[in-house]
Amino acid sequence: MNIFSTPVFPELSNRWSALQQAMAASGADACISTVYVNVFYLTDTIYNGYFYLPAEGSPLLFVKRPAGLNGDGVHYIRKPEQIVEFLNEKGMALPRNLMVEVDELPYSEVERLKMVFGVDKLSNATAAIRRLREIKSEYEIGLLRHSGALHAACYAEIPGLYRPGMTDLDLSIEIERLFRRKGATGHFRVFGQTMELFMGSVIAGDNAVNASPYDFAMGGAGSHKSMPVSANGTRIEPGCTVMVDMGGTFTGYISDMSRVFSLGSVNELAYKAHQTALEIQSDIEAAARPGVAAADLYNLALTKVKQSELTSFFMGYRQQAGFVGHGIGIQINESPVLAPRSREVLQAGHVFALEPKFVIPGVGAVGVENSYAVHDSGIEKLTLLEEGIIAL
Amino acid sequence: MNIFSTPVFPELSNRWSALQQAMAASGADACISTVYVNVFYLTDTIYNGYFYLPAEGSPLLFVKRPAGLNGDGVHYIRKPEQIVEFLNEKGMALPRNLMVEVDELPYSEVERLKMVFGVDKLSNATAAIRRLREIKSEYEIGLLRHSGALHAACYAEIPGLYRPGMTDLDLSIEIERLFRRKGATGHFRVFGQTMELFMGSVIAGDNAVNASPYDFAMGGAGSHKSMPVSANGTRIEPGCTVMVDMGGTFTGYISDMSRVFSLGSVNELAYKAHQTALEIQSDIEAAARPGVAAADLYNLALTKVKQSELTSFFMGYRQQAGFVGHGIGIQINESPVLAPRSREVLQAGHVFALEPKFVIPGVGAVGVENSYAVHDSGIEKLTLLEEGIIAL
DSSP states (O other): OOTTSSTTHHHHHHHHHHHHHHHHHHTOSEEEEOSHHHHHHHHSSOOEEEEEEESSSOOEEEEEESTTOOSTTEEEOSSTHHHHHHHHHTTOOOOSEEEEOTTTSBHHHHHHHHHHHTOSEEEEHHHHHHHHHHSOOHHHHHHHHHHHHHHHHHHHTHHHHOOTTOBHHHHHHHHHHHHHHTTOOOOOOOSSSSOOOSSEEEEEGGGGGSOOSSOSSOOOOOSBTTBOSSOOOOBOOTTOEEEEEEEEOSSSSOEEEEEEEESSOOOHHHHHHHHHHHHHHHHHHHHOSTTOBHHHHHHHHHHHHHHTTOGGGBTOSSSOOSOSEEEOSSSSSEEEEESTTOOOBOOTTOEEEEOOEEEETTTEEEEOBEEEEEETTEEEEOOOSOOSOEEO | OOTTSSTTHHHHHHHHHHHHHHHHHHTOSEEEEOSHHHHHHHHSSOOEEEEEEESSSOOEEEEEESTTOOSTTEEEOSSTHHHHHHHHHTTOOOOSEEEEOTTTSBHHHHHHHHHHHTOSEEEEHHHHHHHHHHSOOHHHHHHHHHHHHHHHHHHHTHHHHOOTTOBHHHHHHHHHHHHHHTTOOOOOOOSSSSOOOSSEEEEEGGGGGSOOSSOSSOOOOOSBTTBOSSOOOOBOOTTOEEEEEEEEOSSSSOEEEEEEEESSOOOHHHHHHHHHHHHHHHHHHHHOSTTOBHHHHHHHHHHHHHHTTOGGGBTOSSSOOSOSEEEOSSSSSEEEEESTTOOOBOOTTOEEEEOOEEEETTTEEEEOBEEEEEETTEEEEOOOSOOSOEEO
16 A cells, blocks of 8 residues: 555545645644544545644654555554654654544543643644545545445335335345445444444334434334344334435445335325425425525424424424434534534535434334535435335 | 333442442542443443442433433433532532543543533543453343354354355355344444444455454455455355354344354365364363463463464464454453453453464464353353354
């Protein structure tokens, strides 16, 4: 591996320049990144070690594992103290203001880095890199487009996976296999420590009413108390829905998409709620473009929900999620968030999932979710498949 | 939920007392835990919020999500500032020395807790709770025994999953489905930020030579650069092995087990290495009992490896792992570690995986892995299945 001579080098080089601009803005002399998602973003490689970017010039890649990496800037170390030794040997100044992943790295690791580098001041690398990652390049949008296409292709095959008598867990397992067969790594990356999920969520009938500790749009009781989310073995019955919301982990960039399936028709309330979700999607699609406030998009949803008198079912029943969309990328919960108090404004390069959903007791979850890229010219839907309630 | 009246209450009550002893030893006035694995250990429930244990008396459960928890000690909050408000209202003293998960919680979250509580001193809740979790109760060993039995039952069905022409990735996908069918949640919990894995590792032939950034016993290139470990699509050929090392995520407590499969016979070196792995296992089984140093167990392995002149193949080829066993529990990498510089001594209640393995270029990985519980009377193997190279 030599990241300075890979096809993605121009892409990476742009990211480093943008990070150096963020460093300059916060007065940081260097940035050190060790969290895998950020190292992957900055080097197109997952390695255990540190990515070290000075205020000017090229990055240094301090690698613990794997063995065998080589190329410009790669130096093997066992511990961060050796970074300081290396900088001293090369006559490079030690940073006084070091940009560190303070919202991701454990307290004790940051304390160690402070001591090792003898820094006076920390800047927030988590915030800076999240802001960079939020705006996707054409290359990254291409990866998300590819994930979205595979995601939709999998969903098209779901009716063929259904067998009479299945539970939501049975169907989830077959969908998981299908995703893996189509190339999903299965590994679902989230920002922060408050969300856990296996490959995604498949929820039948009243399992949708079960509240989860995790801040996903929908809950579900899960198959074991150690993992309380998604399928819990609820049998798929006529008149009930199955909400399928898997992570599209095909390219390192996760597409997000939900579709609702049912056995026979659902009641009028559920049908009305599903149609309302589609109208919310249309309203937001029509409004979404660079310069529009994310909170305003959320409010479009809320207005429609209130008009339709569906407030008590919106984004959950026993527990309601406080957003209707979220950024996606290397992790499933990036910026921007479409929520009432969001201060974010849509920009070209944003990629977000929009997921207006309702939970109707006695029926299950209804609604829709698609992934969108924001361009100067408008938004592009990345997950194309019929959006009605699909017959199993 | 009322954790004071569940069947596991006596179990939880013991854990709280043990944690209070650890708090007393470090002078902590209270312990606050918010990391899911620890909250699960301390309450038998996954919730988003804080578990707050004073130096004496019963814990308080400050819950953000899910909605609907109730019972003694449960109080709903939106932010940690409300914990301080609650303690003030009840006339409870605020802690000066607060035990916090400093090796798990992000730097900025710990800084926030320090400010919110106005503490003078932090104690290390990560270290304290890891030491408690290291020693399993009979109840916990029962869960691991159950995971191990299901794990072995899955492995017994692997030859029936093989179809001619399969790659390691094809076989992995069928094994993943089998695990899910038998009740695995699939969610693989690791301590620290340096390991990532989907459900486990299935590696055919020379894919075993590929080094990984992650500190697992074996590597593998993975199916995408964003997830560089395990199966990479290597075709299963006659004379090659497939090493299967899945996580047994059946009960919230993860069993660990590996078996080697092959299509036809393997070469003499691979066969010899496999036999040596079994001998290492026998040597360590014979020596392992309370009071024995974990480092001494590692050295038993190393002695046999040197005698057999297999040093360059032991625990990897292009990159070699520096341990031969590790504790298991809610996470896959608990204490003790069987490594040369381990200072740990085996105790009753330890549950560990022992995984002597070799990588033979041109053949693949060989060796064995089983999970063991340590009792006063000796060790108990939890993962029972034939240990030779199993024909596909």
